[in-house]
Amino acid sequence: MQVLVINSGSSSLKYQVRDTEAGAVLLEGLIERIGQAETALPDSGQRGAGVPDHAAALELVSAALGEIRIEAVGHRVVHGGERFSEPVLIDNEITRAIERLNPLAPLHNPANVLGIRAIAAKWPELPQVVVFDTAFHRSLPEYAWRYAIPEELYQRHGIRRYGFHGTSHEFVSRQAAEFLGIPSGDFDGVIAHLGNGASITAIKAGRSLDTSMGFTPLEGLVMGTRSGDLDPSILVFLGREGYSPEQIDTLLNRESGLLALAGNNDMRSVVEAAGRGERAAELALAVTSYRLAKYIGAYHVAVEGMKALVFTAGIGENSAEFRALVVDRLTALGIELDQAANVIRAKTARLISTEHSAIPVLVVPTDEERAIAEATASLVAAGA
Incomplete structure (x- = not known):
């Protein structure tokens, strides 16, 4: 399957196209300074006019794709809170659920949602999946994720250990196990x-x-x-x-x-x-x-x-x-x-x-x- 992987930031969009069957990277790039005056053009050392939003950034991605046919889109989303313990297919309810987690990751989740909505608007027929940085750590026992603070702070504000870099830790642990046989x-x-x-x-x-x-x-x-x-x-x-x-x-x-x-x-x-x-x-x-x-x-x-x-x-x-x-x-x-x-x-x-x-x-x-x-x-x- 040919998958477009999106890492959407507030002012940047990093992308990569992977052929999962061949294990090959078909295309990759970074669009920076979204919403700003100047940006780096894909596959070029030149500078150009900035794109106003993530939808416009996707037009640059689309142009770079050329004849490559995308079959699905995978998004890196920083915070999955307590709800998400594994990757999920995106629908409107999932997108709203990610938005409700914005207070836990105000610098990341809103930008991640911008990327999700931009893809849905441009390619509504493409299935989208979100992979959460926090998901791998949902297996932490309570004695590891609890802070010794009043219960109200956890119940009202969700203050607990979530952990991050989970996608990397999970991938590397599996690769290490394979290496060790x-x-x-x-x-x-x-x-x-x-x-x-x-x-x-x-x-x-x-x-x-x-x-x-x-x-x-x-x-x-x-x-x-x-x-x-x-x-x-x-x-x-x-x-x-x-x-x-x-x-x-x-x-x-x-x-x-x-x-x-x-x-x-x-x-x-x-x-x-x-x-x-x-x-x-x-x-x-x-x-x-x-x-x-x-x-x-x-x-x-x-x-x-x-x-x-x-x-x-x-x-x-x-x-x-x-x-x-x-x-x-x-x-x-x-x-x-x-x-x-x-x-x-x-x-x-x-x-x-x-x-x-x-x-x-x-x-x-x-x-x-x-x-x-x-x-x-x-x-x-x-x-x-």
Whole structure:
């Protein structure tokens, strides 16, 4: 099946066409600055007039498709709340249900819905499927997703751990199980999805048991511009010092993390600066690797002994230096990195620990677009 995968943002639309039977990418592109004055033209280095809305952006996608015939559309939707635990076929009721979740993801879900409605208007006959970032984490036991706060806050406002990056964590856990030669349902492991946004998930019997991101993607690891875990009283203190909620949100989501510690949110630049002996960069790497190692140790306990530690996403797949910093903190678990294997670059799953390592360490490339396309094709075929 030829599936158009859409990742719709408030001012951008990323797309990819996948042939799920051939396992091939037929087309991909990014339309930016939607609703703004200027945009990048698809498949061109030129700049052009901005498109006014997502419907107009789809006209550019349609033009780029040429003779490619689309049979279904798969959407990445960030927040599925407590209702959605798996991909679903879109109808008007599902679209309205996603809109009702807007307060939980005000920067993402409204934009996702814009993409859904634009597709429905342009190609009303095409089946559409939504794949939720939160869905894989619906298997969390209550003791993992509950916060120790009054029940009313959960009942009235839905305040609980939801977790994100679920599509990636699920895909990578299955790929890791295949690499190890075991059924995905037998996989107990820890997946570290490390990019500008970063999360770590404990997988027990192929299901999400715990994950570092919480009510929002801010909780957990140190990220590119996000603080990750911190004392909640800091927010109270800042409020008393005159910071507005908007200022606190900007501070913690856009001005913290690697950017705050090292002055740069690009891991490659931070690693290079640390190599030159720059103290701020060295500290940033120490803080970030220490936080991740703490989570790995905790999740090793949570899954009652991980069968593999898996690195994925931009930093996880490409930064040998950061992987080494993290694994060096895990000697108490008997983990031993193969330094030569660690620096090899490849686009396939690979082992980077030694044969003597008590726990295998893997690098497994993620492919969220593939996961969305395959889920879309499966669901559409089942409903045919």
